[in-house]
Amino acid sequence: MNAPLIVDGLNKRYGDLVALRDMTFHVDPGEIFGFVGSNGAGKSTTMRIILGVLSADAGEVRLGNRPIDLDLRRRIGYMPEERGLYPKMKVGEQLTFLAKLHGMDTAEAEESVRRWTDRLGVGSRYDDNVADLSLGNQQRVQLAAALVHDPEVLVLDEPFSGLDPVAVDVMSDVLKEKAAEGIPVIFSSHQLDLVQRLCDRVGIVTRGEMRALGTVDALRSRDGITLEVTGPRADVAWADALPGVREAAYGETIRLLVDPDVVDDQQILAAALDHGPVHRFTTSTPSLTDMFREVVSA
Ligand SMILES: Nc1ncnc2c1ncn2[C@@H]1O[C@H](COP(=O)(O)OP(=O)(O)OP(=O)(O)O)[C@@H](O)[C@H]1O
Numbered sequence: 599m600n601a602p603l604i605v606d607g608l609n610k611r612y613g614d615l616v617a618l619r620d621m622t623f624h625v626d627p628g629e630i631f632g633f634v635g636s637n638g639a640g641k642s643t644t645m646r647i648i649l650g651v652l653s654a655d656a657g658e659v660r661l662g663n664r665p666i667d668l669d670l671r672r673r674i675g676y677m678p679e680e681r682g683l684y685p686k687m688k689v690g691e692q693l694t695f696l697a698k699l700h701g702m703d704t705a706e707a708e709e710s711v712r713r714w715t716d717r718l719g720v721g722s723r724y725d726d727n728v729a730d731l732s733l734g735n736q737q738r739v740q741l742a743a744a745l746v747h748d749p750e751v752l753v754l755d756e757p758f759s760g761l762d763p764v765a766v767d768v769m770s771d772v773l774k775e776k777a778a779e780g781i782p783v784i785f786s787s788h789q790l791d792l793v794q795r796l797c798d799r800v801g802i803v804t805r806g807e808m809r810a811l812g813t814v815d816a817l818r819s820r821d822g823i824t825l826e827v828t829g830p831r832a833d834v835a836w837a838d839a840l841p842g843v844r845e846a847a848y849g850e851t852i853r854l855l856v857d858p859d860v861v862d863d864q865q866i867l868a869a870a871l872d873h874g875p876v877h878r879f880t881t882s883t884p885s886l887t888d889m890f891r892e893v894v895s896a
Contacts (some may be wrong), residue, residue: 601662601778603648603751608657610643612804617643618806621657625751625782625799629696630773632793635788635803641786642679645755648784649676661751664758672700675749677740677757679786685729689720692728693746700747707746714742718768733760741769745776752776754785758792770796775872794818794886802893809834810893818883821892825854825863828878831871840866851878 603625608796610618618640625631633641642697646652648659650671659666666674684692690711695705715721716852718738724730728739744754758766773796787793793800794814802810802817810817822844829838832848842861847853854866863881870876884892 600750601664602626603659603753603782603784604658605644605661606658606660608644608647608654608659610640610647610652610654616806618647618654618657619808621803621808623801623808623811625784627782629778629782629798630777630784630796631784632785632797632800633803634788634790634793634800634890635786639803640806641803643806645676645753645784646678647788648753649674649678650788651678659813661743667685672747673750675744675747675752675754677744677754679755682738683736683740683743686727688725688727689731690724693739693742696743697746703747709745710748711742714745715739717772719765727832734762734765738765739759741772750781752781752783752785754783756783756787758787758789764790772795790885790887790890799847800886802890804894808895811888814886817889818886819858820889821884822828822855823858825856825861825866826878826880826882827852827854827866827870827876829876830873834873836869836873837866840869 605621605623608618608621621640621644635641643652647654650666661670664670687877693711693715694707697710702710712721715724718741720735720738720742723735728736731739741757744752757769761769771781773785797814799813800817801808828851830852832852835846835848837843837846837852837854842857843854844857845855867876867879
């Protein structure tokens with residue numbers, strides 16, 4: 599059942615504090631959605647409401663057109679921010695228990711737990727207590743807990759925090775694989791380079807509100823891209839009136855903020871050559887981190 603996860607108009611207050619204000623977005627089947635925002639922006643609150651461990655004051659979460667109920671919630675793979683494993687229970691025993699809780703029979707659950715613990719590099723820790731594992735390995739087990747019951751939606755709260763680079767690669771591959779199977783995947787993260795690399799779309803949240811939403815490329819070029827030209831004269835405003843040029847800063851390197859939908863880079867190059875040699879002609883697009891800083895400081 600590949601249906602989009604729809605978060606529709608969530609509002610949530612903790613006493614006087616407005617934690618979410620009309621939080622709205624969707625995650626399509628097969629899509630990896632990055633949920634980013636400053637500390638306290640409302641990401642965990644949104645994810646907890648998706649899972650039903652917290653209720654919203656208003657708004658709704660649906661899978662396709664079906665409001666999420668207890669039965670649908672069992673089909674979500676969730677990794678909470680406050681990791682929820684029993685420290686004194688063995689890895690294998692605990693994961694098998696969780697898989698059975700989600701409706702698998704014992705054989706199915708054990709097979710799935712073996713497969714996922716091996717895949718996530720903690721197969722050899724099957725009989726160890728969770729408390730005896732390093733934090734990174736506990737995190738791998740936590741991801742296994744979100745995956746063992748073969749979920750139809752993945753909701754992961756900061757799954758990459760504290761992982762070593764190899765574990766980051768394994769985690770990234772798993773998310774891509776699950777998305778390729780056609781399930782919606784949403785994760786929160788402060789590692790924006792990773793979000794930029796991995797996500798099809800991104801939502802940037804500040805103070806409980808969705809402030810920017812779109813593909814990584816669309817967000818990065820939202821305010822235009824910059825063309826950098828080195829060589830031509832900088833004492834004549836030769837680029838100001840060209841179509842698609844929004845702003846021009848003249849210096850040793852001339853920086854032109856341009857609208858990518860309108861600008862003709864060859865026309866700009868020709869105009870530049872009319873004003874001297876061109877030694878370097880390149881575009882620069884802000885990183886997601888630059889974008890993020892701009893959105894949260896607005
Ligand atoms: N149980 C609670 N009682 C009161 N306030 C809360 C509670 N849980 C969260 N908050 C507040 O709600 C706001 C949103 O918190 P939330 O944990 O959703 O943010 P977040 O985006 O996940 O932050 P972080 O990136 O730091 O994990 C914050 O101001 C937080 O202090």
